[in-house]
Amino acid sequence: MALDISIARTGSADDAAFVAEVTELVNNVYADAEKGLWQPGAQRTHAAELAAIIRAGELGVALAGTRLVGAVRVCRLATGEGEFGMLVADPAHRGVGVGRELVGFAEAWARGQGLPRMQLELLVPRDWTHPVKEFLREWYTRLGYREVRRDPFEQAHPTLQPQLATRCDFVVFHKPL
Numbered sequence: 001m002a003l004d005i006s007i008a009r010t011g012s013a014d015d016a017a018f019v020a021e022v023t024e025l026v027n028n029v030y031a032d033a034e035k036g037l038w039q040p041g042a043q044r045t046h047a048a049e050l051a052a053i054i055r056a057g058e059l060g061v062a063l064a065g066t067r068l069v070g071a072v073r074v075c076r077l078a079t080g081e082g083e084f085g086m087l088v089a090d091p092a093h094r095g096v097g098v099g100r101e102l103v104g105f106a107e108a109w110a111r112g113q114g115l116p117r118m119q120l121e122l123l124v125p126r127d128w129t130h131p132v133k134e135f136l137r138e139w140y141t142r143l144g145y146r147e148v149r150r151d152p153f154e155q156a157h158p159t160l161q162p163q164l165a166t167r168c169d170f171v172v173f174h175k176p177l
């Protein structure tokens, strides 16, 4: 499958249909991938947040032809690392390299910014093992990421804590670029 991955034009933040399409993809994918972690009705993102990410030039989108098949948010952290997050592949296009290409794109973006390391955070339940998160931990490890620390979710996002259905931590991974 020929994939075209690029940073979404900042002007597309004003394209309500495009913003809604990406928001729906992210929310649908996360509703399934983070089942059991959140209270019913909790959503990963909303249109205003995504529009702000697009306006900041931080949204990578993967297209197969004209169809949106994946997305990733990239940014530069105040601590000097690049970071990627909100990584999603359309369930109808899984296992064909969309995720791997998006991670490669995020790493190339960070290298292009002159950043020495990439960071990602994996939200995991504190007291049990989530199969999707275990798959991701193993995959990121294969891609060269190493766990550097574990942060309690409530420290990072105290206001979102009530929306969790179970106690969670962020496992923070780094990879030298």
Ligand SMILES: CC(C)(COP(=O)(O)OP(=O)(O)OC[C@H]1O[C@@H](n2cnc3c(N)ncnc32)[C@H](O)[C@@H]1OP(=O)(O)O)[C@@H](O)C(=O)NCCC(=O)NCCS
Binding pocket: 029, 030, 033, 086, 087, 088, 089, 090, 093, 094, 095, 096, 097, 098, 099, 100, 101, 121, 122, 123, 132, 136, 139, 142
């Ligand atoms: C993570 C995600 C983006 C991967 O997308 P994808 O396009 O299916 O992934 P790829 O086709 O690039 O494959 C990624 C890896 O998974 C493996 N894989 C893919 N499908 C698999 C399957 N059905 N069973 C086992 N392994 C599988 C591939 O072999 C590949 O490993 P490799 O790079 O070591 O060869 C996708 O599963 C997703 O959207 N998950 C939910 C959202 C999420 O949890 N995001 C991450 C938050 S930190």
